[in-house]
Amino acid sequence: MATGHEAAANAPNAGEYVVHHLTQLNTSGHAQTSIIDFSIINLDSVFFSILMGVLGLFVMWRLAKKVTSGVPGRAQAALEILVEMVDSQAKGIIHNKESRHFVAPLALTVFVWIFLMNSMDFLPVDLLPKFWQYASGDHHAYLRVVPTADLNVTLGMSIGVLLICIWYNIKIKGLGGWVHELFTAPFGNHPLLYLPNFLMQMIEFLSKTVSHGMRLFGNMYAGELLFMLIALMGATYGVSTGMTGPLLWIGHILAGSAWAIFHILIVLLQAFIFMMLALVYIGQAHESH
Amino acid sequence: MNLNATLFAQIVVFFILAWFTMKFVWPPIMKALDERATKIADGLASAERGRHSLELASKNSAETVREGKVKVAEILAQAEKRAQQIIEDAKTQAKVEADKVVAGAKAEIDQEAARVKESLRERVAELAVAGAEKILRREIDAKVHASMLAAIKQDL
Numbered sequence: 001m002a003t004g005h006e007a008a009a010n011a012p013n014a015g016e017y018v019v020h021h022l023t024q025l026n027t028s029g030h031a032q033t034s035i036i037d038f039s040i041i042n043l044d045s046v047f048f049s050i051l052m053g054v055l056g057l058f059v060m061w062r063l064a065k066k067v068t069s070g071v072p073g074r075a076q077a078a079l080e081i082l083v084e085m086v087d088s089q090a091k092g093i094i095h096n097k098e099s100r101h102f103v104a105p106l107a108l109t110v111f112v113w114i115f116l117m118n119s120m121d122f123l124p125v126d127l128l129p130k131f132w133q134y135a136s137g138d139h140h141a142y143l144r145v146v147p148t149a150d151l152n153v154t155l156g157m158s159i160g161v162l163l164i165c166i167w168y169n170i171k172i173k174g175l176g177g178w179v180h181e182l183f184t185a186p187f188g189n190h191p192l193l194y195l196p197n198f199l200m201q202m203i204e205f206l207s208k209t210v211s212h213g214m215r216l217f218g219n220m221y222a223g224e225l226l227f228m229l230i231a232l233m234g235a236t237y238g239v240s241t242g243m244t245g246p247l248l249w250i251g252h253i254l255a256g257s258a259w260a261i262f263h264i265l266i267v268l269l270q271a272f273i274f275m276m277l278a279l280v281y282i283g284q285a286h287e288s289h
Numbered sequence: 290m291n292l293n294a295t296l297f298a299q300i301v302v303f304f305i306l307a308w309f310t311m312k313f314v315w316p317p318i319m320k321a322l323d324e325r326a327t328k329i330a331d332g333l334a335s336a337e338r339g340r341h342s343l344e345l346a347s348k349n350s351a352e353t354v355r356e357g358k359v360k361v362a363e364i365l366a367q368a369e370k371r372a373q374q375i376i377e378d379a380k381t382q383a384k385v386e387a388d389k390v391v392a393g394a395k396a397e398i399d400q401e402a403a404r405v406k407e408s409l410r411e412r413v414a415e416l417a418v419a420g421a422e423k424i425l426r427r428e429i430d431a432k433v434h435a436s437m438l439a440a441i442k443q444d445l
Contacts, residue, residue, distance in 0.1 A: 040294060067321040110303075156302075
């Protein structure tokens, strides 16, 4: 990019830039066109999701291996604070000790994993995509680095929580007990109410799962989008004439810093909310109506 | 925001990661936390025990000191009494001894007096005889009146 005119001619416009950034790298080789197509897998989401999961668990596993009941080091103390936080939340919500053997570690996994996936947002929006474009040799290659800004990932996890809810419903209440509850709660045990009850229960499960996944997705998608719009401000440097370019460039720095700092809160909060809701939903599966 | 098979991949990964945490991350940390809680509880308990035994020891030592004081007072009183006794004894003995000495002296004096009396008696008899002799030189023969003189001597 030697001159501003050349750049202006070659560079995508703002809309193209954002759309390009919001397109997944998938197995089909091009952008997914249909809304639902189960023959395609988003390679970027799966890669970064697994990378973050393995990274988080590897660090915790290394710490857990040499954990001591004596005076803990700083890393161990930090991990213990995290574990005790999750454990106390799990204890407050799920009163079944046996269930907690699985659910508490699950909550810890979810929290750490989502936190790390959300944290991918802190990397400059163009850093990894540009690197991937050079590495793959395709200058139009797609890459999205925030797995939780992909609806598949968040819905995948919320459906995972739904499956656990169904498992505990059957385990605690028995298959018959659960089916009975599906038709007799929440309105009451009357033949006329069987259908409304069942529909209500289905809506409940559906809305819980969808809102669970959508909440995280929406927050991270919007956050990512905002980072892109902020990046567009800086991209006008040398393209716009007069003072507009430098001023927008300064705006990029100010808005980028402010949003990144605020995003730390969102990243942590969304991870915590997802974990808490998972615990609450699993806790509800333990309670009879 | 299209849906595709990534969804299923994510579900599988979700359960694998949760299983891993349940198996390898959570238990050792929980075990360490529980162990530390036990250690702290033990430490607190033994501190409590230590405090208790310290209390007991200080109580015991105070008791011992008090007993010692009583004993010392007793011993002092006994010693005083004993000293008094010894003084009394010494006094008594001294008196006895003194009495003995006095008695001895008296006896000696008596003896001496008797002896002096005897010799005086002798002398008086002699003097009487000498007087009488002088008086009676002419008319009385000492040898004739010897028996009478002896009787006088006896009466002295």
